[in-house]
Amino acid sequence: MADALIMVQWEKLLEATRETIYMTSISVFATFVLGLLLGLLLFLTAEGNIWANRTVNVIIGSFVNIFRSIPFIILIILLIPFTRFLLDTILGANAALPALIIGAAPFYARMVEIALREIDKGVIEASQSMGATHGHLIFKVLIPESLPALISGITVTAISLVGFTAMAGVIGAGGLGHFAYLEGFQRNRPTVTLVATVAILILVFIIQFIGDYFTKKTDKR
Amino acid sequence: MISIKDVQKVFPSKQGQLKAVDDVNLEIKEGEIFGVIGYSGAGKSTLIRMLNGLELPTAGSVTVAGRVISKIRGSELRKARQEISMIFQHFNLLWSRTVSDNIAFPLEIAGVKGPQRKKKVAELVKLVGLEGRENAYPSQLSGGQKQRVGIARALANNPKVLLCDEATSALDPQTTDSILELLVDINKRLGLTIVLITHEMHVIRKICHQVAVMESGKVVELGSVLDVFKHPQQPITKRFVQQVTEPEETKETIEHLIELYPRGKVVQLSFVGESAEQPLITNIIRNFDIIINILQGKISHTQSGSYGTLFIHMDGEANEIQKAVDYIHSQQVGVEVISNG
Numbered sequence: 001m002a003d004a005l006i007m008v009q010w011e012k013l014l015e016a017t018r019e020t021i022y023m024t025s026i027s028v029f030a031t032f033v034l035g036l037l038l039g040l041l042l043f044l045t046a047e048g049n050i051w052a053n054r055t056v057n058v059i060i061g062s063f064v065n066i067f068r069s070i071p072f073i074i075l076i077i078l079l080i081p082f083t084r085f086l087l088d089t090i091l092g093a094n095a096a097l098p099a100l101i102i103g104a105a106p107f108y109a110r111m112v113e114i115a116l117r118e119i120d121k122g123v124i125e126a127s128q129s130m131g132a133t134h135g136h137l138i139f140k141v142l143i144p145e146s147l148p149a150l151i152s153g154i155t156v157t158a159i160s161l162v163g164f165t166a167m168a169g170v171i172g173a174g175g176l177g178h179f180a181y182l183e184g185f186q187r188n189r190p191t192v193t194l195v196a197t198v199a200i201l202i203l204v205f206i207i208q209f210i211g212d213y214f215t216k217k218t219d220k221r
Numbered sequence: 222m223i224s225i226k227d228v229q230k231v232f233p234s235k236q237g238q239l240k241a242v243d244d245v246n247l248e249i250k251e252g253e254i255f256g257v258i259g260y261s262g263a264g265k266s267t268l269i270r271m272l273n274g275l276e277l278p279t280a281g282s283v284t285v286a287g288r289v290i291s292k293i294r295g296s297e298l299r300k301a302r303q304e305i306s307m308i309f310q311h312f313n314l315l316w317s318r319t320v321s322d323n324i325a326f327p328l329e330i331a332g333v334k335g336p337q338r339k340k341k342v343a344e345l346v347k348l349v350g351l352e353g354r355e356n357a358y359p360s361q362l363s364g365g366q367k368q369r370v371g372i373a374r375a376l377a378n379n380p381k382v383l384l385c386d387e388a389t390s391a392l393d394p395q396t397t398d399s400i401l402e403l404l405v406d407i408n409k410r411l412g413l414t415i416v417l418i419t420h421e422m423h424v425i426r427k428i429c430h431q432v433a434v435m436e437s438g439k440v441v442e443l444g445s446v447l448d449v450f451k452h453p454q455q456p457i458t459k460r461f462v463q464q465v466t467e468p469e470e471t472k473e474t475i476e477h478l479i480e481l482y483p484r485g486k487v488v489q490l491s492f493v494g495e496s497a498e499q500p501l502i503t504n505i506i507r508n509f510d511i512i513i514n515i516l517q518g519k520i521s522h523t524q525s526g527s528y529g530t531l532f533i534h535m536d537g538e539a540n541e542i543q544k545a546v547d548y549i550h551s552q553q554v555g556v557e558v559i560s561n562g
Contacts, residue, residue, distance in 0.1 A: 129305075130303065131303045
């Protein structure tokens with residue numbers, strides 16, 4: 001076992017972890033913003049809400065459903081021309097970002113929509129009875145009142161994104177997935193694969209811990 | 222202050238059109254506490270929601286404090302709503318905000334700045350008696366305290382009208398009374414016009430000046446609370462009045478009493494206003510040669526006078542009893558012979 005561990009190139013592992021953290025954090029941030037926007041639009045354009053509009057609702061709904069249904073590994077391949085057009089390359093951590101964000105944002109958008117639907121209709125009505133504008137309604141009522149669900153949703157999404165980065169790694173994005181595949185599997189060093197797995201697990205646990213902490217802290221119900 | 226003219230509200234439904242509010246006309250004066258009573262589905266909820274534009278009438282017009290609510294839109298409607306606030310059966314507080322922040326919410330909407338907002342919130346917390354609970358979250362409050370926050374929040378922008386949507390229906394009787402007292406206090410102190418809807422006659426009796434009875438979308442009876450208690454016209458009104466004047470078990474009790482007193486007469490007296498405060502029974506005993514047995518009685522106070530019922534048993538010569546009954550009539554007291562022995 002000791003011999004096997006010596007074979008692990010720790011510097012490469014560290015580099016790979018850094019890449020995974022980089023890809024995850026940027027894509028989580030972008031997914032949060034984009035998913036929140038799409039989720040709000042989905043909620044607000046639904047029947048009976050302030051921007052009720054069937055056409056817009058159906059268009060956004062279909063977009064979200066389509067991109068949520070495509071398996072991630074296929075989405076990466078489908079997006080190769082788009083990525084190349086955007087970044088002039090399909091290799092490296094940055095090249096994984098478009099696929100990560102487009103894969104995760106629709107998933108998060110649905111979670112946002114569900115969180116918003118959980119808000120008591122009476123509270124929305126009360127705000128309207130006070131003369132709240134749409135801006136007040138979104139930023140002072142909808143988002144704060146659904147915050148715990150929004151946070152636990154982004155936690156789940158972030159953990160999925162760690163998994164997605166590993167898949168992106170296999171086609172050359174770098175990170176722990178790439179490391180496990182190339183250094184572990186291809187060179188027949190199972191210990192390396194195991195160490196990479198442990199690193200990913202630690203990352204996931206940390207994300208879960210942070211998410212749970214903030215969900216609990218914001219939930220005053 | 223509020224004028225509702227020929228208002229109709231029709232909801233499309235699968236079984237055709239549903240008339241929730243059907244040709245309603247009401248005038249509500251400034252400073253009045255106006256109650257609308259009806260069973261669920263009578264259309265009272267829809268009616269009160271038209272007063273702040275949460276629902277728009279299908280036909281007719283709604284004018285509140287000089288603004289035609291049924292016509293205005295957008296920013297003008299939002300401005301108007303700051304003067305017509307509302308409290309709710311389920312309080313509808315923001316659980317993510319503390320008591321202070323909930324009360325500050327309408328001030329934020331109205332664009333009141335920091336220090337001024339703080340001062341106003343402190344005033345309101347004091348007005349509704351929630352000192353010491355400023356930093357509590359709604360989940361840490363009792364129902365009555367939550368409704369107090371609701372009331373403070375509703376008063377934040379110095380409204381002219383307060384709409385109460387079944388504001389006490391989710392509270393226990395004791396808390397209901399304390400919230401009703403607070404509403405009367407606010408009405409007197411701030412001269413606020415209050416419109417409330419309820420299905421409890423107790424609420425109407427306790428705080429309202431005027432009452433409208435609604436049944437299947439129509440106002441079937443309208444008048445001062447005391448008049449309606451005195452001479453309820455419609456069967457539905459009579460049933461509501463009975464809620465307050467006759468407790469559930471009265472009918473059984475009376476039947477039992479009639480069995481107990483086979484001789485003489487069992488009579489129900491109804492007192493209204495000043496007549497409730499006269500020594501009627503003493504006068505009867507002194508002036509007529511009959512025996513009087515008091516069986517059961519109850520006096521209720523309304524905002525404009527007292528109202529009561531009393532069941533008595535009279536025994537003696539038939540014509541002497543008749544004279545006594547005539548005397549009671551002459552004293553402006555309602556009298557109804559329930560059994561003749």
